[in-house]
Amino acid sequence: MPIHVNWGNEAKTYTIFTFSGNWTWEDYHKAIGQGAELVNEIPYTVNIILDLTNCNLFPSNMLSHFNTSMRQPPKSFDLAVVVTTSGFVQAIANMIGVLSGNKNVKFKVAKTVEEAHKLMRQQDAQKV
16 A cells, blocks of 8 residues: 555654555545544544655645545644655645644644654653
C-alpha cells in the first residue's frame, strides 16, 4: 500500500502517515481508517505526522480531500506536521491550517522526518 500508518513513538502520542510513490484517494481513505483503528482506544489526544517526502504526484482535488478529513478527524489532535521539501505542498499545508477553522489545532511544516519528530517531542513536553 502506498500509504503506511504507524505509531510515531512508543508513548503513542502521535501517528505517522508515510506516503510513497503514487497514491489514490481510496488509498488515503483506507489509511485514515487504519489510523482511526490505531487511536480508537487511546483516551488522550493523538497528533499526526504526514510524511510526503517520498510521494510523487497528488491526486486531483487535494485541498478539498485534506480539508474535509481535517475537519472531521477520527480523533482530536492539536498538532499536525507535514513533512515536505516542496514549496507547493508547504503552501497547501498552510492553507489547510487556515481553512480548518480550528484555532486549537496547529499545522506546521518540516523539511525532514527527524525535524517532525522533534516538533512532536516539543509538543509532548508542553503537555507535562
